[in-house]
Amino acid sequence: MKFNEWISQEIKRYEVEIKDFKNTIEVRQVDLKSEQQQKREIGRKNDSNSNLHEQADIKISIIKSHIESLKSKIYVCNNRITEVKNLNKMKPVRLKSGAVVNSKIVDEMLKKLTGKFWSIEFTQYQDGLQIAYINTRTGSKGSFKVYLMAVISDAVDLPVFEKGEVKECSIHS
Known part of the structure; x- marks a missing residue:
């Protein structure tokens, strides 16, 4: 849909x-x-x-x-x-793990990582989705907090966020 x-x-x-x-x-x-x-x-x-x-x-x-x-x-x-x-x-997007995030927040994160190797880790907390990025070349870390959006059904077609590689994913309710 x-x-x-x-x-x-x-x-x-x-x-x-x-x-x-x-x-x-x-x-x-x-x-x-x-x-x-x-x-x-x-x-x-x-x-x-x-x-x-x-x-x-x-x-x-x-x-x-x-x-x-x-x-x-x-x-x-x-x-x-x-x-x-x-x-x-x-403009929500679905991460490879199935989590849904606000793509504008992810885009802001990517601007800071332009030209660098990186991966994404994220954990879902009760008050929001915490996205942490790791710059694999320098080892530096950073994070962005993305507040949870309304629950979007898995049946809804959303663009899949594929820039970078999701290496670790832990979702806690």
Whole structure:
């Protein structure tokens, strides 16, 4: 699958999720109004109906928390749509090991190594992909931190980064 197709599919998938969450919120708001009306019909709270009032309060509280949870999920989906749209600007590439990185960062690293022999080592940390380069002629070392991008499916065709040679690769989750 082409990268642009994948981006379109991801955006559509999140938009469908958002629509489903909004529909569920509408249903839950109707339920909330119904529960609030039933509580009003019980009448003022007194010794004989205090149990009914407590049950109504619990139901109302549960519905409200479900609505807030759905709103939070909509917020997360909107953020993911933004992340996926931003991937186009990053021009991701796949390293020989399968890790996906922002090609602009790798290009910056290569500019510093022009005309030198080198290899790449990288380790994936929780907060980002750390790329370390080793200049094999001089033995000097350096590193670049590349922050993780959204997970890109293996089925997506990305250019493979082949300049240099990946000699060591360790990926830790």
